[in-house]
Amino acid sequence: MKPRILAVIIAVGLAGIFVFAEDASKLPQPTGPYGIGRIACDWTDTSRLDTLSPDPTRHRELMVYLWYPTNRPSIEPHGTYLPGAKKIDADPQLGPSMREGYGPTWPQILSGALYSHVVENAPAAKAPKQFPVVIFSHGLGGNGFGYTALFEFLASRGYVVAAIEHPGTADVVVFPDGRLVPITHDTPPPGLTPAQQMQRMMDSVGKGIENGAADERFVLDRLIKENNGSAKEFVLAGRLDLTNVALMGHSxxxxxAARACELDARFKSCIALDGAMVPVSALPEFPDHAKIQQPLLYLENHYDEAHMFGTHEQHLAFFKEKEQELSQCPKGSYHVVLSPPGMMHGSFSDTYILHAGNMSEQTAQAVHNLGLVETYILAFLDKNLKGTPAPLLDDPNASHPEATIERLGK
Known part of the structure; x- marks a missing residue:
């Protein structure tokens, strides 16, 4: 496969470097007709060993959090923003790292001053009979909870979101038995030449993409099993429309998500959020030459060349490669570039809302930018999973002025 430079350089989560305000911001109130429930699932894929685990005999184990529609409660819920935060904070290695990464937001998370709008283990809404599903993967060094506002937005509009906490990729995963699994750092042995270091990085990132795609396919397998089981064991049993499943990931x-959709036709559509691998390619490329089979929403921030990794010559080759890759996407695919002020890689998550603190102008801009992301995601999902028209994507007169849309496929 080709080098995956951006997956290392730009695939960052909440543990990046930010200018922090003194007070954490409140997440936007979900505006859909539903309330939001959440359940935690500890699932083990007994068909795979965990290549990212220090124990070579351990099978791949995932925490998956399902966000789903409920009847709207009469008062605003104050759910936990990041389950297990106090356990993480007490760890002598991970606690300081998280405090540094989250800044003043971390005490707000620990105290509950920053909260989600979920009700844990709540009964699902009685109608409709089944809900379409979105399986989500976070970026390198982040976690699923960093996309709480997006998940709440989708759940309040009738979607179930299955957010995977990828051990080894996430900043830290907390399991019910108290285990903390931090991100895996690949330390090369001394004495490698630059070419050998590059090859090692290519191999490592390629394996990481394959591993993440396998996680997503396993989660779909497990959702099918649980959906066919008992409601006493699984609150959403029988309520998942698994003929309408989208894959979505950030960074x-x-x-x-793209790799899993290349390999598995059970996924009906794919959403790639700011995942370009500059200066190499826009989508994963492996020796099998598999291509995405489903309609794709390739949604990204606008980057000028001055802020892109690599040389001008590499950029020219990247733009050519990207154009060719996107031109091969199936009918019903879209390339959407967002360019509002303040739009950055972290704008697809809660990052800039949380770290705006009490600065109203920054908060308003961060909420606006995430809202723009949510609007295009919802239009694409509604078209592909619910069969409703999407004028925002298909009618040039309805497009947002801060978005550029290219319709892909023949």
Whole structure:
């Protein structure tokens, strides 16, 4: 496969470097007709060993959090933003790292001042009979909870979101038995030449993408099993429309989603959020030459060349490669570039809302930018999973002025 430079350089989560305000912001109130429930699932794929685990005999184990529609409660729920945060904070290695990464937001998370709008283990809404499903993968060094506003937005509009916490890729995963699994750092042995270091990185990132894609396919397998089981064991049993499943990921997670869609036709559509691998390619490329089989929403921030990794010559080759890759996407695919002020890689998550603190102008801009992301995601999902028209994507007169849309496929 080709080098996956951006998956290392730009695939960052909440543990990046930010200018912090003194007070954490409140997440936007979900505006859909439903309330939001959440359940935690600890699932083990007994068909795979965990290549990212220090124990070579351990099978791949995932935490998956399902966000789903409920009847709207009469008062605003104050759910936990990041389950297990106090356990992480007490760890002598991970606690300081998280405090540094999250800044003043971390005490707000620990105290509950920053909260989600979920009700844990709540009964699902009685109608409709079944809900379409979105399986989500976070970026490198982040976690699923960093996309809480997006998940709440989708759940309040009738979608179930299955957010995977990818061990080894996430900043830290907390399991019910108290285990903390931090991100895996690949330390090369001394004495490698630059070419050998590059090859090692290529191999490592390629394996990471394959591993993430396998996680997503396993989660779909498990959702099928649980959906066919008892409601006493699984609150959403019988309520998942697994003929209408989308894969979505941000940053490195976008590459996981794209690769899984290359390999598995059960996924009906694919959403890649700011996952370009500059200066190499836009989508994963492996020796099998598999291509995405489903309609794709390739949604990204606008980057000028001055802020792109690599040389001008590499950029020219990248633009050519990207154009060719996107031109091969199936009918019903879209390339959407967002260019509002303040739009950045972290704008697809809660990042800039949380770290705006009490600065109203920055908060308003961050909420606007995430809202723009949500609007295009919802239009694409509604078209592909619910069969409703999407004038925002298909009618040039309805497009947002801060978005450029290219319709792909023949």
């Amino acid at each position: 490195a997670g976008a590459d996981f």
